[in-house]
Amino acid sequence: MIQAMISRFLKLGLMPVIAVMLCLAFTPLIGESAQIRSMTLSGSVNPGSAAWFLRELDEANREGDTLLLVELDTPGGLVASLRQMVQGVLASKVPVVVYVAPSGAQAASAGALLLLSSHVAVMAPGTETGAAHPVGLGGQIDKESVMNTKIENDLAAFARSLAQKRGRSQQWAERAVRESISSTASEALEAGVIDTVASRREELLAFLDGRKVETAAGEVTIHTKGVPVLQSEPTFREKVMMTIADPNIAAFLLLLGIAGLYFELTTPGAIFPGVAGVISLLLGAWAMQLLSVSVTGLLLILLAIIFFALEIFVTSGGVLAIAGLVALFIGSVMVFDAPEIGMTINWWFFLPLFLSFSAGVLLLVFVVLRSTRRKVASGIEGLVGEAGVIEKGIAAGKSGKVFVHGELWDATAAVPIPAGVQVTVTGIDGMRLNVKPNPTKEE
Numbered sequence: 001m002i003q004a005m006i007s008r009f010l011k012l013g014l015m016p017v018i019a020v021m022l023c024l025a026f027t028p029l030i031g032e033s034a035q036i037r038s039m040t041l042s043g044s045v046n047p048g049s050a051a052w053f054l055r056e057l058d059e060a061n062r063e064g065d066t067l068l069l070v071e072l073d074t075p076g077g078l079v080a081s082l083r084q085m086v087q088g089v090l091a092s093k094v095p096v097v098v099y100v101a102p103s104g105a106q107a108a109s110a111g112a113l114l115l116l117s118s119h120v121a122v123m124a125p126g127t128e129t130g131a132a133h134p135v136g137l138g139g140q141i142d143k144e145s146v147m148n149t150k151i152e153n154d155l156a157a158f159a160r161s162l163a164q165k166r167g168r169s170q171q172w173a174e175r176a177v178r179e180s181i182s183s184t185a186s187e188a189l190e191a192g193v194i195d196t197v198a199s200r201r202e203e204l205l206a207f208l209d210g211r212k213v214e215t216a217a218g219e220v221t222i223h224t225k226g227v228p229v230l231q232s233e234p235t236f237r238e239k240v241m242m243t244i245a246d247p248n249i250a251a252f253l254l255l256l257g258i259a260g261l262y263f264e265l266t267t268p269g270a271i272f273p274g275v276a277g278v279i280s281l282l283l284g285a286w287a288m289q290l291l292s293v294s295v296t297g298l299l300l301i302l303l304a305i306i307f308f309a310l311e312i313f314v315t316s317g318g319v320l321a322i323a324g325l326v327a328l329f330i331g332s333v334m335v336f337d338a339p340e341i342g343m344t345i346n347w348w349f350f351l352p353l354f355l356s357f358s359a360g361v362l363l364l365v366f367v368v369l370r371s372t373r374r375k376v377a378s379g380i381e382g383l384v385g386e387a388g389v390i391e392k393g394i395a396a397g398k399s400g401k402v403f404v405h406g407e408l409w410d411a412t413a414a415v416p417i418p419a420g421v422q423v424t425v426t427g428i429d430g431m432r433l434n435v436k437p438n439p440t441k442e443e
Contacts, residue, residue, distance in 0.1 A: 036205070036229045038069040045077025045110040046291070048241025050084050052234040060094045066227050067095040067208070069201075070118075073102075076109025076131075078291075079155070086117045086162065093217035095119040099204055100127045100185070112176055113155075116162040119213040120222075121194040122204055123185035129193070130182030152178060168193055201229075247336035248349045250287035255357045257281030258305060258328070265312050266364050293335050300331025311365065318365045325358050383409075383425050383433065390435075393419045402435055409433045 037060045041049055053070070060068045089096045098118035100107045103126035107115045112129045115121050123129065159173035169192040175181045188194045198204035205224040212221050234242065243249055260277020264270055288298070307324030314320065332354070336345055386404055394400035394417045402411035402423060410432045417423060417437050427434040 034064070034066050034223075034227050036067055036069055036224065036227050037065045037232055038071065038229050039232045040071045040073075042073040042105075043242065044245060045074055045081050045085070045114070046242065046245035047078070047081055048234075048238050048243075048245050049077070050081035051241060052238040053085050054088045055235075055238075056232050057088045057092055057094070057096065061092055065094055065230075066224065067097055067119075067222055068092070069204075069229070070096065070098045070114075071101050072098050072107050072111055072114065073100070073105035074107060074109075074111040076111055079110065082110040082113055083158075085114055089114075089117045089119075090165070091216050093215050093220075095213045095215055095220055095222055097122065097204075097208065099198070099201075100124060100129060101201075103127060108182070113159055113162060115194070116159060116166065116168060116173055119166070119215060120208060120211065121166075121168070122196055122198050122207075123188060123194050125185055125197060125199055127185050128182050129188055130176045131180045163193075205229075244283060244287040245291055246287075247291065248346050250284055250291060250336070251332050251345060251350055252353060253280045253284035253287060254301065254332070255328075255353060257284055258308065259357055259360055262308050262312075262361060263364060265309070266367075288335070291336065297331045297333070297335030300327045301335060304328035304331060308361070318362070318369065321361055321365045325361060329354060384427060386425050387438070388423050388425060388433075388435065390417050390419050390421045390423055393417060394435075399432065402433060404433065411435050413437070 037056060039052070039056050041053065043049065057068055059065075096118050097120040098107070098115045099122045100111075100115065101124040103124050105124070105127045107123075107127070107129040108131045112131070115123075115129055156174050156177040159177050160170045162168075163170045163173035172181070172183070172188075172191045172193050183191060183193065185194070185197045189197055196204075196207050198207060208222045209224040210221065212219055214220075244253075257277045257280035260273040260275075260280060262277075264274030264277060304324040304327035307320045307327060310316070311318070311320040311324065332350065333345060383404055388402045388404035388409075388411075390400060390411070391403050391408060392401035394411060394413045396416050399410050399412045400417070400419075402409050402425075404425060411423075411434070412429070412432060413423070413435050415437070417435070422438045423435040424438055425433050426436050
C-alpha cells in the first residue's frame with residue numbers, strides 16, 4: 001500500500017515539475033525565433049516594389065516577426081501600387097516601421113503617404129518628405145480639369161484618413177497633397193508627421209524598444225533589444241519588375257525592339273534580330289503598362305514605327321526613315337515626362353543609345369537603296385549589257401542565234417548581223433534577246 005501511495009505521489013507531483021522544466025528548457029528556443037525583418041525600398045513605387053513589400057509583410061505576419069523595418073528612398077510612383085501597400089500596412093498584425101534613410105534620401109509623393117500609414121514613422125537627418133500632389137498622365141497638372149479635381153480630393157481625403165488613424169497632422173497631410181509642401185526631418189517632427197529623427201539604425205531600434213503601437217491585432221509592445229535583424233532581398237521576378245519599371249530601361253527595350261524588327265524586315269532570314277525585337281517590344285510594352293506614360297509621346301512612337309515599316313515597302317529615298325527617327329526622338333522624350341515622381345529620361349543614357357540606333361537605321365537604308373540601284377546580276381534580266389558572239393547570222397526580219405554566258409539564245413537585231421560578229425545584248429523580248437553589233441576599231 002505504501003508503494004502504491006509513493007507511485008501515486010510521483011505521478012501527481014512530478015508532472016507539474018516536468019512541465020515547468022520543459023517550458024524553461026524551450027524558452028530560449030522560442031525567443032530565438034523572434035526577428036526584425038528589414039528591407040530597403042529605393043526608386044519609384046511601382047508594381048515590382050509593391051509586390052516585394054507585400055510579400056515581405058505577409059511573411060512577417062506569418063512567421064510572427066517583431067516588426068517590418070522599411071528603409072525608404074523614393075521620389076514617388078503609382079497611386080495604384082501605393083494603395084496596395086497601404087492596405088497591407090493597415091491589415092498587418094506586425095508593426096511596420098518606415099525609416100526614410102540614409103541622409104539625402106526622400107519620401108516624396110507616394111512615399112510620403114506610405115510614411116503616414118506606418119505604425120512608426122522615422123526620418124534620418126538630411127532627408128525630406130511631402131510633395132504628394134497627384135500627377136496626371138505624362139506628368140501634366142491641369143487644375144481646371146474636373147477629373148484632376150476629383151483625383152486631388154480623393155487623394156487628400158486618403159492622406160487625411162491615414163494621418164488621423166496614426167494620430168499625425170491631418171493639416172500637413174492635406175497640404176502635402178493640395179499644395180505639394182515638403183518638410184525636412186526636423187520640420188516633419190515639429191509638425192507631428194513623424195515620431196522621431198534617428199541618425200542610425202541602432203538609434204532607431206533603441207527608440208522602438210518598449211514602444212506600444214496599435215496594429216490590426218490590437219495594441220502591441222515592440223521589443224528590439226537583442227533581437228536579430230534579417231535583411232530581405234527581392235526575388236528574381238520582383239527584381240525584373242522593378243528594373244523594367246524604369247523609364248531608361250523601357251526606352252532601351254523599345255529602341256532595341258524596333259531596331260530588331262526593322263533589321264529582320266530589311267534583311268529577311270536573319271531570324272535572331274526579329275525574335276529579339278519581338279521580345280524586347282513586348283517587355284517594353286509591359287514596362288510602359290507599369291509606368292505613367294504620355295499619350296502624345298506614345299502616339300509619336302507608334303507613328304515612328306509606321307514610318308519605318310513604310311520605308312521598307314515604299315521607295316522614299318530615306319525620307320520616311322528620317323521622319324521616323326524624328327518622331328521616335330520626340331516621342332521618347334515626351335513619353336516619360338513626370339519629374340515629380342522620378343519618371344524622366346536620363347539624357348546621358350538615352351542620347352548615345354538613340355544615336356547608335358539612328359546610325360544603324362540609316363546604314364540599313366543606305367544598303368537597301370544601293371542594292372535596289374545595282375544592276376541585276378542573276379536571272380535572264382542579268383544578260384542585259386552582256387557581250388556575246390553570233391553563232392547563226394541574223395537576216396533582215398529573221399532571228400538568229402547568239403552565244404552568251406555559255407548558252408545559246410535566239411536573237412534579233414535592227415540590222416543584219418553575220419555569224420562570228422561580237423554583239424551586246426540590249427534587251428529581252430520573252431525568251432529572245434535583242435542585240436546590236438559592237439563597234440569595230442575602225443569605227
